[in-house]
Amino acid sequence: MSQIKILLTINTMDQVREIFQLFNRISRKYDLVNHVLSFGLDVFWRWKACNKLCEYNGDKKVDRFLDVATGTGEIIRLCSKRFNCKFIGLDPAISMLKIAKENLEDAVLLNGTAEKIPLKNNSVDLIFVAFGIRNMEDRMKAFSEFHRVLKKGKYLAVLEFIHREDGGLFYHLSHLYIQKILPYLGGMITGDFKAYKYLASSIDSFISADMLHKEIESCGFKVKYVENLFPTVSIIIGRNEKD
Template identity: 25%
Template sequence: MAARPLLRSRALRSLSSAPARISRPFSASTTRCLQQQQQQQQQNATTSSGSSPGEKTTHFGFETVTESEKTQRVAGVFTSVAESYDKMNDLMSFGWHRIWKDHFVTSLSPGLSSPSHPQAPQHILDIAGGTGDIAFRHLHHAHVLNANPNVAVTISDINPAMLAVGRQRAAERLPLASQRAALSFLEADATDLRAAGVPDASVDLYTVAFGIRNFTDIPAALREAYRVLKPGGVFACLEFSKADAHPLFNAVYKRWSFSAIPLIGQLVAGDRDSYQYLVESIERFPSQEQFRDMIVDAGFVVGGTGYEDLTGGVAAIHKGVKPIERK
């Protein structure tokens, strides 16, 4: 499929003319969130003895499983690694994930004003962002660097344990009261945001970092991103990718990933299986070109190659714009 022209950069600068907010759906404490997660895991344990005939299958790392089983098992992985999430990403990226995340948010420049829209309100939905790494960067960039306090961020994650970590970190890492007031949390499945009450055309910027490869149905998640974005709104994804263009580097990186990371996960976090799944999930994720085409198939407009490689393709940034008028 031929790539369509990318809308001009002003689409990022004038994403919204009115604020769009999602109410805070949870007032429960961290303890209550973890209790709910434990109850859900107990329910899953009682129903996992079989699957419905004809249920669609997908992959969990290198295994083929039903979609419902993948949802349960991914939840288990991220419940396990929630407290050591930064450590996990340090192992997966040699520490480079922090630089990639800074570059990712800087490239989007949330809250950027223009002469015609000074301090324009903007609503950002950060999907699979439970621990707050990207959301906190959005708020710092918008409120401090771009001096725009009218930017609100909703952190959405399917996993209560990850959201619990995000709530705790927000109190520690957001120094300004205005930043904390502009942050909300939403427990939701990215493939069905409607069920969580996210309206059509209510979001200016949709971001997902190192999360989309774990979704049970990536095309469904992309369609939901398209639905909730306003015309002119931007979809932006940062994800581990393929370094195939650099064979020697790629070989060394894969050797490290499959040999060292699960072992270090066992030694450092006491959890080899979760880290084994995470490196397998990277290997199973589509190539940069394949994922770009999936974004286009969901209705977004991309430009150029449709992606930006980072560190030789170990990670990549993908962006798409929801057209003002879909043709």
């Protein structure tokens, strides 16, 4: 069965702690709401990113796969069909991890943050972060941690909502949906309007794919692939170029 190890790695700042509590509150309906609000596209986005990561890894052996901001373990469930390895899920929201424990057979689940990953240097072969980057307190510190624990020549995959200055009509319509309709529907389903108002605002205030690209590369990665799957969603894959 999956393991949950409680580690004292959670930042105690009030704002960050509130985000963790938010995800704890909506954990039971989190996946359902994601599927409903995205019209099922969130499953496709994750599957697409997993396949692309598999493509870049090629036939190289994978011993340990780290899923950061694992939530209920959806990425691990998908990627376990493509990679035969040890999966590690990391998340600061303990209620999310409890659900992941119910859904996963063999993954090791760690309660902690991306800014302080409780793993040794050069200890993982692949890292995946799906829709978690924008909720991190210190992205640069998190990217530095990814660089530290990931082996040289191995890959980081980021799937995230992004901001686009040059978005066309479809982008503006999707933006309107996220800002005006998503918080209402998410609140109706979960009873937590505050949580989905925050999630919508976190998408609206996030950086562009180009800026995220530059941040990742400034921490020792070489971005090899960028794809816009949807007006507000992008895949970025970077190769660890550590000395």
